[in-house]
Amino acid sequence: MKTQTKINILKTERTGPVIFSDYKSGEGIKKALKQKKEDILFELKDSGLKGRGGAGFPTSTKWMLTAAAKSEKKFIICNADEGEPGTFKDRVLLMEYPQLVFDGMVIGGYTIGAQTGIVYLRAEYEYMLEELENYLTNMREDNLLGNKILGSDFSFDISIRLGSGAYVCGEETALIESLEGFRGEPRNRPPYPVNRGYLGYPTAVNNVETLSAVPHIVMKTGSWFEKFGTDRSTGSKLFSVSGDCEKPGVYELPWGTTVSELLDLVAAKNTKAVQIGGASGICIPKSHFDHKFGYEYIPTGGSVIIFNETRNMLHVLKNFMEFFVEESCGQCTPCRIGNVKLLEGINMIERGEYTFKYINTLKELGKTMQVASKCGLGQSSPNSFLSILENFKDEIFHTLENNGSNGKAVK
Amino acid sequence: MLVVEKNALSEEIEGYVIKYGKDRSSLLPVLQAIQRKHSYVSDFAMQEVARLIDIHPVEVFSVISFYSFLHSKPTGRNIVRLCQTITCDMANKNKVVEAIERELGIKFGETTKDNRITLEHTNCVGMCDQGPAMMINDRVYTKLDPEKAVNILNEIK
Numbered sequence: 087m088k089t090q091t092k093i094n095i096l097k098t099e100r101t102g103p104v105i106f107s108d109y110k111s112g113e114g115i116k117k118a119l120k121q122k123k124e125d126i127l128f129e130l131k132d133s134g135l136k137g138r139g140g141a142g143f144p145t146s147t148k149w150m151l152t153a154a155a156k157s158e159k160k161f162i163i164c165n166a167d168e169g170e171p172g173t174f175k176d177r178v179l180l181m182e183y184p185q186l187v188f189d190g191m192v193i194g195g196y197t198i199g200a201q202t203g204i205v206y207l208r209a210e211y212e213y214m215l216e217e218l219e220n221y222l223t224n225m226r227e228d229n230l231l232g233n234k235i236l237g238s239d240f241s242f243d244i245s246i247r248l249g250s251g252a253y254v255c256g257e258e259t260a261l262i263e264s265l266e267g268f269r270g271e272p273r274n275r276p277p278y279p280v281n282r283g284y285l286g287y288p289t290a291v292n293n294v295e296t297l298s299a300v301p302h303i304v305m306k307t308g309s310w311f312e313k314f315g316t317d318r319s320t321g322s323k324l325f326s327v328s329g330d331c332e333k334p335g336v337y338e339l340p341w342g343t344t345v346s347e348l349l350d351l352v353a354a355k356n357t358k359a360v361q362i363g364g365a366s367g368i369c370i371p372k373s374h375f376d377h378k379f380g381y382e383y384i385p386t387g388g389s390v391i392i393f394n395e396t397r398n399m400l401h402v403l404k405n406f407m408e409f410f411v412e413e414s415c416g417q418c419t420p421c422r423i424g425n426v427k428l429l430e431g432i433n434m435i436e437r438g439e440y441t442f443k444y445i446n447t448l449k450e451l452g453k454t455m456q457v458a459s460k461c462g463l464g465q466s467s468p469n470s471f472l473s474i475l476e477n478f479k480d481e482i483f484h485t486l487e488n489n490g491s492n493g494k495a496v497k
Numbered sequence: 498m499l500v501v502e503k504n505a506l507s508e509e510i511e512g513y514v515i516k517y518g519k520d521r522s523s524l525l526p527v528l529q530a531i532q533r534k535h536s537y538v539s540d541f542a543m544q545e546v547a548r549l550i551d552i553h554p555v556e557v558f559s560v561i562s563f564y565s566f567l568h569s570k571p572t573g574r575n576i577v578r579l580c581q582t583i584t585c586d587m588a589n590k591n592k593v594v595e596a597i598e599r600e601l602g603i604k605f606g607e608t609t610k611d612n613r614i615t616l617e618h619t620n621c622v623g624m625c626d627q628g629p630a631m632m633i634n635d636r637v638y639t640k641l642d643p644e645k646a647v648n649i650l651n652e653i654k
């Protein structure tokens with residue numbers, strides 16, 4: 087019997103236009119340290135790079151704000167909490183491309199004037215810790231980290247901190263609370279982390295994939311990066327593809343790729359629905375498969391879950407809502423109570439004990455949650471509820487043999 | 498707990514505090530270290546942590562209760578966490594659940610009598626391309642089927 091105690095690092099060459107293009111460890115740091123910070127910010131602005139963690143905030147603006155904040159201490163944090171269901175691209179970057187993630191952090195630290203970088207690694211990825219620590223040790227030996235990096239005036243080091251199993255800690259202010267030793271409950275904003283972040287110091291929090299794009303931009307220029315993708319979504323995106331297809335995995339594709347192009351690539355057959363953006367994303371039916379991925383089209387952190395004709399969409403929705411009921415931090419009422427109500431509604435539909443009047447009330451509740459919740463969790467948790475009930479209402483409410491009863495006949 | 502055991506635990510925790518620091522921001526690394534070694538953080542351990550970091554024990558408890566990977570009640574020597582999220586669910590994780598429960602004679606949420614294994618469900622562990630997936634302590638196991646899962650569990654000490 088083969089028991090797998092460690093993940094085999096797949097040695098298959100990955101290909102992609104930006105992230106998976108050629109890069110030699112350290113070369114981005116070397117080039118960046120010879121440049122003025124303003125020039126790096128300028129390249130970044132030129133590139134149009136936006137945050138890959140979901141919110142899509144322009145990285146150059148975030149770094150400019152953190153650079154402009156006056157403080158003797160600053161931090162750059164790599165958000166490696168990757169907890170959105172169906173997302174595993176950051177796992178691949180950390181295990182196979184640590185040079186991109188860490189070089190991106192060093193370049194970021196230099197640009198904003200930070201002395202310390204922290205990786206917040208989700209507890210579920212603890213098995214990577216040793217290898218990542220070894221990698222950092224090697225970087226220190228090569229003087230890519232530590233005192234006066236490569237003979238410059240810039241000193242910087244990176245440490246890794248583990249999460250402890252809480253999806254909400256991926257939200258940047260909850261992440262900071264967690265690093266400070268508190269419950270991972272999101273903060274009110276403002277102040278934003280760029281002004282008051284970790285321990286009150288200006289802090290740039292960036293996703294693993296965002297940071298991984300930076301060394302490429304430094305080496306190959308912002309205008310090179312900007313050529314990929316669409317007008318408002320430049321560069322490429324890593325897609326984590328799972329569910330009903332023959333070739334699940336991580337794919338790098340330019341923004342602007344359509345859903346059906348991706349489905350072909352991963353050999354998905356008889357696809358009925360695609361959930362884009364994980365549990366907090368939206369579920370689209372066949373009629374939307376010609377839509378493009380992009381901030382101005384279908385925005386996404388890259389999670390793509392594929393459902394074929396045999397899947398019961400109410401069951402899918404129930405799984406998502408159970409996730410949110412468990413993962414809500416409980417701090418604010420719309421999210422704490424709202425997710426429970428939505429889940430109860432799904433159970434009622436499953437049992438065939440619902441009225442359309444009540445379902446409509448729940449849809450209104452979902453819309454209220456989207457505006458009244460304190461953080462992105464509660465603001466986006468109704469997305470799948472609303473989109474699945476809308477896009478798959480025939481299956482859920484109208485089809486006799488599958489009246490939402492998990493495939494069994496209803497009494 | 499015996500006095501010697503208490504002293505040993507105090508000393509151990511002092512070691513963690515020396516390693517990670519006395520600041521509040523060291524709280525999670527210290528608790529994680531205790532959890533790793535003892536599979537849970539006992540009342541006494543909480544008091545010691547509170548004393549050394551200079552916060553109220555209730556604060557420590559409140560933090561532990563927030564995080565699903567920290568436990569305030571004893572668990573088995575090995576914590577098994579099976580992913581319950583959608584793609585693992587679609588990959589027949591229910592069959593794996595049934596087989597494990599049958600084999601170990603306990604339900605998810607319970608601990609075996611010999612204290613060898615605690616079974617838990619967890620949310621997406623980032624292995625959706627290789628589901629069903631489970632973690633045993635800090636290791637991850639993928640592409641499970643009922644037989645493979647049970648064989649792995651039968652092997653752990």
Ligand SMILES: Cc1cc2nc3c(=O)[nH]c(=O)nc-3n(C[C@H](O)[C@H](O)[C@H](O)COP(=O)(O)O)c2cc1C
Nearest residue numbers: 137138139165167168256257258292293296462463
């Ligand atoms: C509930 C919730 C979970 C999140 N989880 C993550 C995560 O795992 N990784 C991540 O990079 N961003 C996550 N985010 C987004 C972060 O708050 C933040 O926008 C991001 O880390 C910024 O980095 P970027 O600008 O490079 O995307 C999450 C947001 C919310 C509301």
Ligand code: SF4
Nearest residue numbers: 415417418421461464
């Ligand atoms: S929206 Fe949900 S997760 Fe966010 S603060 Fe409110 S209760 Fe917590």
Ligand code: FES
Nearest residue numbers: 580585622624625
């Ligand atoms: S759904 Fe199980 S690992 Fe992601």
